[in-house]
């Protein structure tokens with residue numbers, strides 16, 4: 001059951017924000033969950049969609065036991081609204097993937113378009129898509145449909161080159177599309193800005209455009225602890241460094 005009263009008409013289609021990275025394990029799922037919780041705390045209606053169709057795991061990070069998931073929606077067993085589950089501690093709703101089965105990885109283009117059309121009709125202010133790492137065709141379709149693409153990178157060289165590849169592909173598919181960078185697991189704010197400058201320079205030089213900085217998220221042991229406890233970070237640690245960093249990014253998104 002959704003957290004909010006979804007029988008109220010929404011003012012318009014939700015803002016679709018996709019969270020992507022080239023390299024895996026940089027923090028997309030944790031960041032998406034925390035962004036969802038931050039936006040919910042700003043009184044936005046938020047749906048977090050597990051768009052990692054190969055190895056879905058939002059439900060695991062949150063300790064949820066979904067009755068239905070995306071697999072049931074795709075197979076036509078239930079409607080999309082009926083498959084939504086609330087994350088009560090987070091204050092947002094979740095459309096779970098199918099954990100670990102990889103069953104949705106090979107969805108055809110029509111099924112993906114149908115999913116995107118379904119999401120656009122959901123009664124929320126924000127739909128957040130937590131995507132899989134890499135650049136498979138489904139991920140590319142989902143990123144192309146987003147209003148804003150948040151690309152997450154860390155200071156690891158492979159993470160930076162892979163993030164650049166995602167931005168390049170997205171620019172080819174959606175010229176001028178809105179891309180913002182999140183530098184995660186930064187040792188400090190200054191170090192994070194240095195990492196952003198490196199990536200921004202490469203984009204300016206080779207793509208002729210500089211993606212904006214969404215924000216720096218610092219490395220914080222409390223992130224790991226919250227994930228281990230299967231709790232949203234802001235519930236487990238209301239005053240963490242990384243939580244405050246994500247809340248600042250949510251503040252910018254909420255202005256849209």
Ligand SMILES: Nc1ncnc2c1ncn2[C@@H]1O[C@H](COP(=O)(O)OP(=O)(O)OP(=O)(O)O)[C@@H](O)[C@H]1O
Nearest residue numbers: 024025026027028029030133185218219220223224
């Ligand atoms: N700001 C941070 N501070 C400390 N650890 C972090 C931070 N962000 C992410 N991590 C660590 O990185 C790990 C991977 O995070 P997460 O599962 O969200 O990455 P992902 O990009 O979704 O991975 P995948 O590509 O496999 O889907 C987490 O288990 C956590 O320990």
Ligand SMILES: [Mg+2]
Nearest residue numbers: 028029052057
């Ligand atoms: Mg993930």
